[in-house]
Amino acid sequence: xxxxxxxxxxxxxxxxxxxxxxxxxxxxxxxxxxxxxxxxxxxxxxxxxxxxxxxxxxxxxxxxxxxxxxxxxxxxxxxxxxxxxxxxxxxxxxxxxxxxxxxxxxxxxxxxxxxxxxxxxxxxxxxxxxxxxxxxxxxxxxxxxxxxxxxxxxxxxxxxxxxxxxxxxxxxxxxxxxxxxxxxx
Numbered sequence: 001x002x003x004x005x006x007x008x009x010x011x012x013x014x015x016x017x018x019x020x021x022x023x024x025x026x027x028x029x030x031x032x033x034x035x036x037x038x039x040x041x042x043x044x045x046x047x048x049x050x051x052x053x054x055x056x057x058x059x060x061x062x063x064x065x066x067x068x069x070x071x072x073x074x075x076x077x078x079x080x081x082x083x084x085x086x087x088x089x090x091x092x093x094x095x096x097x098x099x100x101x102x103x104x105x106x107x108x109x110x111x112x113x114x115x116x117x118x119x120x121x122x123x124x125x126x127x128x129x130x131x132x133x134x135x136x137x138x139x140x141x142x143x144x145x146x147x148x149x150x151x152x153x154x155x156x157x158x159x160x161x162x163x164x165x166x167x168x169x170x171x172x173x174x175x176x177x178x179x180x181x182x183x184x185x
Contacts, residue, residue, distance in 0.1 A: 041067075042081040042137045056170055058177040063096055064103040066177060068166055073143050075164045076115045076173070080104050081139035088126055088138055100140075103180070107142055110176045117144035 042065060047057060056068040062083065069077040080103050082096055089097060108120060121143040125132035164172075 040085060040137050041134065042139060043085050053170060056166060058173050059180050061103070061180065063099040066103060066107055068169055069141065070166065072162060074145065074149060075162055075169055076111050076144040078107055078111065078142045079139045080107055080142065081137060085137050087136050104140055104142065106180055110173065111142060111144050114172050114176055115144050118147050119145045121145060
């Protein structure tokens with residue numbers, strides 16, 4: 001476990017069979033923003049190189065953005081979001097949906113070239129009850145998967161082992177995302 005004051009998982013609650021891993025430092029990341037766009041990790045203007053690296057932003061076009069997930073399920077776990085602050089796909093214009101589809105497709109291609117995964121989990125959690133940590137701003141998760149990535153650590157210790165830190169993943173992916181130009185989004 002990492003992070004400030006990490007605690008051991010508590011014992012399972014009566015009958016639910018789940019252990020709890022308390023990670024209070026994540027509250028800052030998943031806190032519900034006050035006004036639309038305010039405090040949202042996906043809402044920002046132009047960023048310099050230092051700010052892009054700090055925020056893990058790999059691509060920021062006029063309609064879509066791509067960033068590494070700060071709390072990844074696997075190495076290369078990306079989030080693709082519209083630049084416009086909307087909570088659900090039906091609130092996007094047809095052009096926005098098309099541009100986001102192109103950016104998701106390009107992101108999968110880049111992840112294949114960079115990490116050579118055996119497959120992907122690709123999806124969006126719409127609303128807090130569906131598991132969205134940031135429910136106000138629609139975003140898709142692209143999670144590379146490999147044979148055996150759910151190993152004994154996940155099964156027995158409820159822990160994930162990530163073989164590459166975020167800075168190394170960011171450095172690996174940045175040059176590949178630089179090739180994406182505005183016509184995609």
